[in-house]
Amino acid sequence: MDKEPLSGFPFSAVLGADEVKKAIKCLLVSPGIRSVLVQGTSGSAKTTLVRSISRISEKKVINLPLNATEGQVTGALDIEETITSGTKKILPGLISRADGNILYADDANLMDRSILGSILKAASGEEITAEREGISWKYTSGMKFIATMNILENPMDEQLLDMFDVCVDIGNITNEKERYEIVRRRTEFDRDKENFHKIYEEDDAKVSGEINTAAARIEFVSISDDLLRVIAELCSKVGAEGHRGDIATTNASMALAALNGRDEVILEDVKDAAKMCLRHRMTEVPEEENEKRSSEPNTEQPDADADMTPDDIGTGGNDEDGGTGGDDTEMVFSIGNTFSVIDFTELRSFRDVNARSYGKHGKTKSTMCKGRYIRSRISSDHRDIAIDASMRAAAPYQKFRKKDGLAIVLEMSDLRQKVRERKSGASIMFVVDASGSMGARKRMVSVKGAVFSLLKESYKNRDKVGLTAFRRDSAEVLLPFTKSVDFAYRKLKDMPTGGTTPLAAALLKTYTELKKEKRMRPNERYYVVLATDGRANVAMSGGDAFRDALSAARHIGKEATASWIVVDTGTGYPHTDNALNICKELNGIYLKLEDLNSDGLAHRIKTITGRGYA
Helix, strand or coil, X not given: CCCCCCCCCCHHHCCCCHHHHHHHHHHHHCCCCCEEEEEECCCCCHHHHHHHHHHCCCCCEEEECCCCCHHHHHCEECHHHHHHHCCCCEECCHHHXXXXXXXXXXXXXHCCHHHHHHHHHHHCCCCEEEEECCEEEEECCCCEEEEEEXXXXXXXXXXXXXXXCEEEECCCCCCHHHHHHHHHHHHHHHHCHHHHHHHHHHHHHHHHHHHHHHHHHHHHCECCHHHHHHHHHHHHXXXXXXXXXXXXXXXXXXXHHHHCXXXXXXXXXXXXXXXXXXXXXXXXXCCCCCCCCCCCCCCCCCCCCCCCCHHHHCCCCCHHHHCCCCCCCCECCCCCXXXXXXXXXXXXXXXXXXXXCCCCCCEEEECCXXXXXXXXXXXXXXXXXCHHHHHHHHHHHHHHCCCCCCCCCCCHHHCCEEEEEEECCEEEEEEEECCHHHHHHHHHHHHHHXXXXXXXXXXXXXXXXXXXXXXXXXXXXXXEEECCHHHHHHHHHHCCECCCCCHHHHHHHHHHHHHHHHHHCCCCEEEEEEEECCCCCCCXXXXXXXXXXXXXXXXXXXXXXCEEEEEECCCCCCCCCHHHHHHHXXXXXXXXXXXXXXXXXXXXXXXXXXXXXX
C-alpha cells in the first residue's frame, strides 16, 4: 500500500476509541454505510483518528474547511477560465473531487445546514443539482463522509442527525494508566515520527488486511428473517422515524459479520450495530424498568405510563381542602400520563400583540457584518461586499470591457452583498411550584406529566433544559441548563412536594440564573415555563408576600431576559387571578390548567417554544 511514511498518527496507536474504530471499519467495508458522525469533547482524538484512516486504507481523506461556501462544496464558476475565454466554465467542488474517497468535516454541527444537507445527500448516492450564475448541472458522487462534532457546542439539527448512517461517541479516558500511555505515545510520536510509524506499521497492516478481506466477503454475507424482525422491533421501540435506522443497522450488522470472518449475521452483530445506528435516532427517553416507587405516598396513584382521567387533573373543589398548605410534610408524587406533543398554533404575550413567533434552534439572518457568510445576493446596499460572488458575476463580461491595464473590471451591477447567518439555540427553564397546595387533587401528578412530555420533546430537538423548584422559604435550581434530558427526568421524578410558597424568591432566582446563562451564550433564545397557582405566603421584605412577587415580576418583565409562559395550576373554587396578574407583569403568555389535560398543556407551551424563526 502506497502511503506517505509520516502522514498522521498511526490508526493502531490511538488508544481506546474501540467503538469509533469499529464504525470506521464498517464504513470502509460496507457499500451501504456511507456516513459516520463521531461525537466527543474537545481533545478526545476525534480528528486524529479520522486522519489516520490513510494508514489502513487506499482511500484518501479530503478535508472540508468549516467556512467552505456552497460553491466550494458543490461546484462553482471557474473565474479564471471564464475571464480568459468569455464562456462560462464549471469548477468542480469538493464533493466531485472526493469521488471514490472520504470527505471529512470537523465541527460539522457548526456548518451551514443546507451545505451539510447537500453533502449527506451526495454521500447517500442522491443526485446533486447545482446552479451557479445561470448554469445548471447534475452529478452523483461515490464518496463517503465522516464528520466530527464537539458535544459541548451547538447541537446538530435532528433531521441532519438522522441522515448519518452511524453515530458513535468517543469518551474521555479517566484511567490514570491509560492517560499516561496516551501522553507517552504522543511524546514519542513528536520526537521521532518515522520510528513511531515503524512500531505500529505491522498493526496497521493487519487492520488493513482485515478490512480488505471483509470488503471482499461482505457480498456473500446473509441475514435471517428472524434477525430482520429483531431490527424492526428495536427501531420501533426507540421511536426511530423513517427507515434509515433499519437499513443502517442491517448494513452495519453485515459489515460486522464480515469483519469477524462470518458469512451469516448473528444476534451479537445486530446488538453492536444497533448501538452505532440507533442511539442518535432515539425519540423516546429511556425509562427505568421495575423500579420500586417506595417514596410515593399513595399506592393508587397512576404510574408514569398509566392512563389518566379528568379527575386526576382536578376540575372541581377547593384547592385548600385537599392541600397541605403550609404543612412541612413532604410527598413525592409520580409522573402522570405522558404523550406525544402535537402540532401547534400561535399564541402571543400580553403587551406584545404583534409579537413574532419564536423558534427552536432558529437561525437569524444577521443585518450586521457578523456571522457566517452563507451566500450572496443582489442589493443596492454595498456594505459587506461579497468579492467572490461579485467577481463571478463580472467574469463573463471581461472580454468586452475596457480594462486599461486592470486584471478584472467590476461595475456597480456586478456587486453582490454577503448574506450572513447566526445560529440561535433554545434553552428552557421549568420553574415548578412544589409547595403543599400542589398536592391537592394530585395536581402535581398532572404538572409532572406535562413537564416530562416537554422534556421528551426537548430530547428530540437537542434543547438545553433546566429545572427549578420552590417551596418552604426558598427556590432551588435542581438542574442548571443541560442537554441531559434523562438527568432532568430523574430530578423531576424525585422532586418532593410540601411546605410554603416563596413565589418572589423563585422569580428572582430564575431571573439570576437566566442572566448568568445569557452572559455566556447571548445568541440563544431563553424560555421559562412557570407552573404556579400564583399564591404566595413567604415574603422577602417582611411585608405582603404577593406584593413582593408582583414587584419581582414587574422588574423582570421590563428587562425581557426571556419569554415567560405562566401555567395557572389553581383549580376549583374559589379561583384567584394571582397567576394572571403575575403573568401580566412578566409580559408572558397565560395558560389555565383547569379543563386542560396534559396533552393540551404541552400543546400550548410548544406553541411558544417551537414555532417559526427569531
